[in-house]
Amino acid sequence: MSDVKKFLYVNRKAPYGTIYALESLEVVLIGAAFEQDVALAFLDDGVYQLTKDQNTDGIEMKNFSPTYSALGDYDIRKIYVEKESLEERGLTIDDLQHLTYEDEDDDWAEKDSIQVVTAKELAEIMDQSDVILSF
Amino acid sequence: MAMLHTVNKSPFERNTLDSCMRHALPGSAILLIEDGVVAATKGTAVEGKVKEKMGDVSFFVLGPDLAARGLGEDKLIDGISVVDYNGFVELTTKYDNVQSWL
Amino acid sequence: MATINVNGQEIEVDEEGYLVDLSQWTPEIGEAMAKMDDCELTDAHWEVINFLREYYDEYQIAPAVRVLTKAIGKKLGKDKGNSKYLYELFPYGPAKQACKYAGLPKPTGCV
Numbered sequence: 001m002s003d004v005k006k007f008l009y010v011n012r013k014a015p016y017g018t019i020y021a022l023e024s025l026e027v028v029l030i031g032a033a034f035e036q037d038v039a040l041a042f043l044d045d046g047v048y049q050l051t052k053d054q055n056t057d058g059i060e061m062k063n064f065s066p067t068y069s070a071l072g073d074y075d076i077r078k079i080y081v082e083k084e085s086l087e088e089r090g091l092t093i094d095d096l097q098h099l100t101y102e103d104e105d106d107d108w109a110e111k112d113s114i115q116v117v118t119a120k121e122l123a124e125i126m127d128q129s130d131v132i133l134s135f
Numbered sequence: 136m137a138m139l140h141t142v143n144k145s146p147f148e149r150n151t152l153d154s155c156m157r158h159a160l161p162g163s164a165i166l167l168i169e170d171g172v173v174a175a176t177k178g179t180a181v182e183g184k185v186k187e188k189m190g191d192v193s194f195f196v197l198g199p200d201l202a203a204r205g206l207g208e209d210k211l212i213d214g215i216s217v218v219d220y221n222g223f224v225e226l227t228t229k230y231d232n233v234q235s236w237l
Numbered sequence: 238m239a240t241i242n243v244n245g246q247e248i249e250v251d252e253e254g255y256l257v258d259l260s261q262w263t264p265e266i267g268e269a270m271a272k273m274d275d276c277e278l279t280d281a282h283w284e285v286i287n288f289l290r291e292y293y294d295e296y297q298i299a300p301a302v303r304v305l306t307k308a309i310g311k312k313l314g315k316d317k318g319n320s321k322y323l324y325e326l327f328p329y330g331p332a333k334q335a336c337k338y339a340g341l342p343k344p345t346g347c348v
Contacts, residue, residue: 012154012237020237029345033301044154062297070296073304084157123158127136132234 006037008129011046015065016056021049022064024135029067032074039078039129040071041122043085046135050081050096050114065097072101072113079113082122137162139230143169143237146181155236156184161191166218166226168197175201176210189214197223243269255337262340270338274329278338282326284313289339299344302332 009028015021032038042050049065056063071079079099086092099113117125126132140159144151152167152174159165165188167175174181175196185194194215201208201217208217218226227233238257240247243266249257254270256262267286271278278286288309292300300308302320310318317323323331332344 010234012151026345029298029301033303044150064297066295066297070298070300070304073300073308119157123160126158126234127138127160127163130232132232134235134237 004035004037005130006128007031007039007131007133008126009038009040010126010132010134011040011042011049012044013135014045014048015054016059016061020135021046024133025064025067027133027135028071028076029074032076035075038076039080039125040076041080041082041125043082043119043122045085045089047081047085047089047091047096050079050099051091052095052097068097068099071099075101077101077103077111077113078115080115080117080122080125082119083116084119086116136231137164139163139226139233140165141233141235142167142171142174143235145170146174146179151236152181153184156188156192159188159192164193164195164226164230166195166197166223167200167215168223169200172196172200172204172206175212175215176206177212182212185212185215195222195226241266241269241273253337253343255343256340259340259342266340267338274334276327276334282335282338284317285309285323285326285331285335286339288312289335289341293339293341299332299336299339299341301344302330305332 009024011021011024013020028038028040050068051065054063054065081093081096093114093116096114100110101113102108103111138160140155140163142152142155142165146152148170152171155165173179174185175194195218196211196215198217198219211217239250239252241250248261248266251257254273256266268278289299289305292308306318306320306323309323320331327334336342336344
């Protein structure tokens with residue numbers, strides 16, 4: 001289909017301190033209904049959105065981190081996390097949630113959604129996107 | 136594709152400009168707006184980084200935001216072009232895509 | 238704020254009839270909401286309602302109808318994972334109506 005555009009959601013803020021992370025997630029879920037080619041990028045403090053074991057009991061806010069696991073159901077298969085941003089924050093991919101999708105073209109095999117990419121690779125991914133939504 | 140990047144935060148408050156420059160490919164442009172305009176002035180701690188990036192990326196700054204902050208055009212780093220709102224619109228049409236760095 | 242009366246207890250709902258406090262939910266509240274829509278809940282309805290509650294518990298969202306259909310098909314079989322089956326059970330829209338009886342918020346993106 002020629003009318004499918006490449007959407008890239010760019011997430012650069014930590015969750016809970018501002019509304020950006022939650023807003024982005026909601027727009028992603030709503031936007032998924034339009035069946036476009038959607039990818040998510042997490043860089044700078046945005047990488048904190050994907051940490052595992054988030055517990056918001058003490059701050060009286062809803063913990064929306066479990067919702068990232070539902071992205072596979074919404075056919076979102078490309079989640080890019082920037083290597084340099086992880087390293088600058090003393091994090092590795094093991095500190096992040098394990099996110100997967102089921103590949104219907106491969107007998108519903110479960111595959112990893114997260115790809116760690118360098119800033120250079122991410123710059124190319126941004127360049128090749130048709131629509132960039134920044135949060 | 137050539138991208139127009141906009142940056143609206145001061146480099147002294149956030150890493151927005153740093154992150155933008157890290158991801159701006161050669162041939163793209165960076166337009167400084169709102170608090171982002173302070174990065175266009177001479178003698179700041181980020182002047183060196185901006186000048187280095189000017190080698191392969193064009194820099195623009197939004198005039199009304201400079202004026203509002205009392206920053207005269209005489210304070211600008213040489214080679215950064217001032218645009219007004221019409222110029223902003225022209226830039227968005229000239230480049231293939233726009234990315235807002237917040 | 239609107240309320241509905243369930244077994245003598247006033248339960249707060251929003252202007253569209255969705256439960257305000259998710260933790261208040263009981264199956265009786267689901268039954269009462271359905272009755273107001275002239276809908277009698279059968280085991281088939283409950284299968285979907287319980288599925289939605291489990292989905293919400295795991296992912297903290299009510300799934301979009303497309304996602305619900307696919308997931309129901311996977312869990313309960315192809316004969317149930319299609320919009321015909323789900324719309325027959327919940328004619329006002331499976332995600333919208335079933336979420337209400339399940340005590341969940343309206344699915345994200347539903348208008």
